[in-house]
Amino acid sequence: MQKEGNHVYAEDFRLRFRTWLHSLLLIYSLVLFSGCATTAQTNGNRDPLEKINRPIHSLNHALDTAFLSPVVEVYVKVLPKPIRSGVSNVFSNLGEPNVIINDILQGKLNIAMSDTMRFIVNSTIGLGGILDPGTQMGLEKHHEDYGQTFALWGFGEGPYLVLPLSGPTTLRDLPGIFLSSFTNPIVYINDDAIRIAIGSLGTLNTRANNIDNVKNVDESAIDRYIFVREAFRSNRTFNIYDGNPPLEFMLEDDLYFDDDELIEGEEDEMEGEAEKENTSETQTHESEE
Amino acid sequence: MRKILEYLKDRSYCDHNLSTLWPVFLLLICLFTSLLFHTSLHAQSKTEPGAVVGELQSTLIEVMKKGPEILYSGRYERLEPIINNTHQIPYIARLTVGKYWGEMSDDDKDLFQSTFSKMVVSNYASRFQKYKGEYFKFVSEESMKRGMVVLIFDLYWANGIDSTRFNYILRQFDGKWKIVNIIVKGVSDLALKRAEFTSVIENEGLEKLLERITNNTDEIRLKHEEQGT
Numbered sequence: 001m002q003k004e005g006n007h008v009y010a011e012d013f014r015l016r017f018r019t020w021l022h023s024l025l026l027i028y029s030l031v032l033f034s035g036c037a038t039t040a041q042t043n044g045n046r047d048p049l050e051k052i053n054r055p056i057h058s059l060n061h062a063l064d065t066a067f068l069s070p071v072v073e074v075y076v077k078v079l080p081k082p083i084r085s086g087v088s089n090v091f092s093n094l095g096e097p098n099v100i101i102n103d104i105l106q107g108k109l110n111i112a113m114s115d116t117m118r119f120i121v122n123s124t125i126g127l128g129g130i131l132d133p134g135t136q137m138g139l140e141k142h143h144e145d146y147g148q149t150f151a152l153w154g155f156g157e158g159p160y161l162v163l164p165l166s167g168p169t170t171l172r173d174l175p176g177i178f179l180s181s182f183t184n185p186i187v188y189i190n191d192d193a194i195r196i197a198i199g200s201l202g203t204l205n206t207r208a209n210n211i212d213n214v215k216n217v218d219e220s221a222i223d224r225y226i227f228v229r230e231a232f233r234s235n236r237t238f239n240i241y242d243g244n245p246p247l248e249f250m251l252e253d254d255l256y257f258d259d260d261e262l263i264e265g266e267e268d269e270m271e272g273e274a275e276k277e278n279t280s281e282t283q284t285h286e287s288e289e
Numbered sequence: 290m291r292k293i294l295e296y297l298k299d300r301s302y303c304d305h306n307l308s309t310l311w312p313v314f315l316l317l318i319c320l321f322t323s324l325l326f327h328t329s330l331h332a333q334s335k336t337e338p339g340a341v342v343g344e345l346q347s348t349l350i351e352v353m354k355k356g357p358e359i360l361y362s363g364r365y366e367r368l369e370p371i372i373n374n375t376h377q378i379p380y381i382a383r384l385t386v387g388k389y390w391g392e393m394s395d396d397d398k399d400l401f402q403s404t405f406s407k408m409v410v411s412n413y414a415s416r417f418q419k420y421k422g423e424y425f426k427f428v429s430e431e432s433m434k435r436g437m438v439v440l441i442f443d444l445y446w447a448n449g450i451d452s453t454r455f456n457y458i459l460r461q462f463d464g465k466w467k468i469v470n471i472i473v474k475g476v477s478d479l480a481l482k483r484a485e486f487t488s489v490i491e492n493e494g495l496e497k498l499l500e501r502i503t504n505n506t507d508e509i510r511l512k513h514e515e516q517g518t
Contacts, residue, residue: 230476
């Protein structure tokens with residue numbers, strides 16, 4: 001009786017939470033679509049929330065170093081690579097419906113067909129996604145999400161955000177976190193313990209897949225917060241353009257050719273050219289006179 | 290030219306007046322040679338940036354293969370001259386600090402450039418430490434405005450399926466092509482460093498930046514010495 005009461009209470013709480021989440025999403029969508037996201041970006045400062053983001057970034061990093069990283073080290077050492085690959089494949093396969101929806105929303109119907117085939121093949125022949133025969137059959141893995149879809153629809157990136165216990169995102173990417181959960185089968189598992197266990201394994205798997213990336217950041221970063229922010233943003237742009245961003249996009253002119261930052265040789269050349277121009281102008285004036 | 294046309298009209302002309310045609314042949318040979326020379330120059334200018342990137346990549350693969358034997362110090366020693374030869378380090382260093390370059394004294398500039406150079410080499414020596422069958426595959430070469438060239442390569446990992454896109458940006462300095470930036474999977478190394486360095490200078494000053502870069506380089510060296518890698 002007590003158990004039944006608890007279950008009803010939990011179900012009620014879940015429903016209330018979902019209603020609250022949907023209301024939050026609706027408000028957020030109104031804010032995003034009314035143009036606040038783009039205004040925040042075009043006001044000049046690309047990181048207006050740095051003062052809030054930095055401490056959260058430091059907290060996340062400290063928690064990761066203290067708790068998650070040691071567990072991941074053990075996970076990588078204890079489990080043989082084929083098993084880790086199998087786990088990774090399963091989670092990747094569970095994310096395919098989300099990719100397919102975004103393929104369609106982006107108008108990439110051929111890719112949507114290919115990803116659907118991939119999902120079917122890997123879910124059946126690939127034993128629920130443990131194996132990846134899809135790739136061997138030429139059905140390439142794609143990485144589409146709601147953030148990329150919103151970008152393609154013309155929405156601005158909005159301010160950079162760092163979420164507690166999660167990590168970097170942007171205002172534009174934020175709804176994708178919630179929206180993608182609706183197509184994730186794990187969310188619909190009724191048994192809380194199983195759902196939490198699978199969710200934790202997913203977190204462990206994601207962190208293990210990025211073990212080298214995190215090590216590289218720790219090793220190379222001079223200002224860790226800025227490093228992660230810039231790398232995250234650039235990589236998002238790279239993914240939005242499906243790995244082929246226009247070269248002009250990557251070559252920010254001011255980065256290479258600020259007029260006040262010419263190298264010495266160029267300064268000499270410029271001076272030489274200016275002198276030439278002056279001489280020719282003088283000659284022209286003289287001839288005119 | 291008229292003589293050639295006449296010759297084509299009347300082949301018998303050739304038989305009787307061949308000796309009078311030699312200046313025309315000479316002219317044609319000169320034209321052909323100059324055309325060939327021009328073409329080869331054009332081709333050479335196109336391949337020069339490729340050769341620079343090729344030198345870097347082949348050394349990286351070589352260093353990775355020998356990595357576990359020669360360890361960090363050996364990789365550093367082998368890479369240092371190659372990186373200085375293929376990259377325009379003083380130019381890159383200058384761009385990484387943006388507007389603050391103009392506020393630095395000459396001594397600070399020299400110190401910053403040498404500190405930055407060590408950081409670049411140490412990062413390469415640390416990252417390219419083991420060979421697992423990776424290889425670079427050329428994708429394309431494109432000319433950009435103001436004389437820049439972009440070379441696109443894919444670095445294929447051991448499985449031959451997964452790859453990482455590398456864009457090398459080069460420009461000429463005193464007639465020699467040099468790498469000024471590398472963009473890996475859309476992340477520009479130059480933009481990343483510039484964002485980091487200018488942020489540190491703005492909040493904590495140049496001295497702190499120099500200290501952080503030096504510490505970073507020392508930590509990388511110590512880590513590899515401790516791990517014997």
